[in-house]
Amino acid sequence: MCGDGSDGHFDSAHAGGAGDLHAGDPELTADGIAAHLVGEDEIRRTAAGFIGYNRTGPGDRVLIGIDNQYEYDAVLPIADALRARGASVDIVIVDIGPDRPFTEFDEIGVLIRREDRKLNPRRWDAVPWVQELARTRNYDLLVHKKGGGIPATPHRYEAIPWLSLEHLVAEANRYPRSLHELINRKAWEPFHTVGVGGRVHLTDPEGTDLTYTLHEGYFDGTRRSYGTEPFWGHLLAHGPTPILPEEDAEGVVAGTTNHFSKAYPRIVLTLEKGKVVTADGGGGYGDAWRDLLAESRDIKYPCFPAPGLFYLWEVAIGTHPLIVRPRDISRLSSGGFEWERRRSGIVHMGFGTRWGGEEERWAADQKLVYGHLHVHLNFATLTITTKSNEKITVIKDGRLAVLDDPEVRAHAAEFGDPSALLTELWTAQVPGITAAGRYADYAADPAKYVYG
Structure with missing residues (x-):
């Protein structure tokens, strides 16, 4: 694998x-x-x-x-x-x-x-x-x-x-710190400059197809980790909570892995106006998610524009090309898929309340359900179409575009072979995408392939 x-x-x-x-x-x-x-x-x-x-x-x-x-x-x-x-x-x-x-x-x-x-x-x-x-x-x-x-x-x-x-x-x-800093700064720059007010299109061969606006309101300076400084190693391509009333994320998010569970049969989340409205498939993970959708359907959280828990806010981009999936991720002590989410170009999607946000304290005080859940995208393509109609590719087929930026490669050359320092050491092997076989077989039982 x-x-x-x-x-x-x-x-x-x-x-x-x-x-x-x-x-x-x-x-x-x-x-x-x-x-x-x-x-x-x-x-x-x-x-x-x-x-x-x-x-x-x-x-x-x-x-x-x-x-x-x-x-x-x-x-x-x-x-x-x-x-x-x-x-x-x-x-x-x-x-x-x-x-x-x-x-x-x-x-x-x-x-x-x-x-x-x-x-x-x-x-x-x-x-x-x-x-x-x-x-x-x-x-x-x-x-x-x-x-x-x-x-x-x-x-x-x-x-x-x-x-x-x-x-x-x-x-x-042992990666050069200054090189990693440059990768983060260059990858984050389009979001808080020319990208503001533009449209993001996010796709992945496992089925994700999502669009949303980089609303200017998210860059008002009140949101932690969303400004001119990168959120190091975890670039947020969508504004964190509170979610704006004009939020317009529409489409589907699909995948078979998250941070911390067994790989699950493919789940498909449908979003309308930024909120998950249905969760299809997903095996036990999907069953539990559907129960939580029902439990939270009528709860009006202070950070969201309408009732319901599972609003999109986390579209987090990994930035380190040399992160590798550990050899054995079958047990709790391994951390599961949480380590690999740091690899450059991998995107993890988070739906629900922001970690440690005021909305979580509000829910806890009232004994109401809170938290956020994830779906990982290993082969994402993410583009920004600016208000002036310029198209910027941030990720292409799971590869962070700035790894091929001339300035980044020139700085990498100060430490060694740029191709070695800027080439991913590991890529998830998924039948029908990066490995032989049919994706439909993998999607029905990914655990057989991940742990087998």
Whole structure:
């Protein structure tokens, strides 16, 4: 199921200008990778490629908060690298239950809530008592959270999305930071400049065909992660909540994978005025989604223009060409499909309330259902037609267009072979699209192909 490089080993041609590295070099060990991460800038994000702990120094106190489904061998090298900088490091482990194979219902279980998240944290939430421990014990740095946003805190706070040693030693972690920054800035630029007021057309060979307007109202400066600065590694091609009354997303979104469940039979979501009105197919995932549609049909959330939960807001574009699907994604501890969504050109679609938004607090106070669910697009084509009728291709057949931009390639050449640094190491193998066979067979039972 994986293309070149998917076995987790490094290829020196992709090593980001580090010279003639080979297996066995210190830079390619877990300790070497951890030391590299410690040496990167901190930006308070959970996006792989931008996380670093470089401000840590002698006398600092660091708290690492993980759960029992992390592979401990992936955490120890980070702790050791921080200790090597003169810090003291404590590690706390939260028990979230036994590991097991995925089911089609796990995305629902980790993302949908009807109560305060502090009482029942979601998979990508911070654990309240871990955050409180960092505050009351005056730690200088808290290393915690797998995904989602990083809250504002008086101390430094960075994420730890590397769930396994395979994640930690992945070649992507040694990617040149300035190159990744340039890719993000160049890919984001059309959305907040000439694209404002234009039309987006998003398609995918699994069946997605969606259009919507990049309404100027979404760029009013009040929406977190939607302005001139990229939302690093997670470029939002649609405005986040609150959704405007003039929202006009129309069409269908289809796929067979999400963040955190077993691959499911193809689901087809139909959208009208930005809201999911029907969910067809999808196996157990689709059944659960239809139940939630019924439960939320008459609820008027403060962030949406009409009753109903499943409004589109998240059209998130991955930006890292060297992200690779892990070898085994069959169990909860692997993270499933959540890691690969970071790969350049992969789009994940999110429908529902914004993570940590005011609307979620409103729903929790009233014991009403909230959260958002995903569908992944592995081979998307996304274009913007500007108000002046210029057509800009952002993604073509799953490839982020700026990877072929002359400025990006010139900067990549400063670190090594541009083709190596800007070519995707992995592409999902789907019958009828990127592999031999019929898509209809895959769509009916994708788990057989993904895990088989």
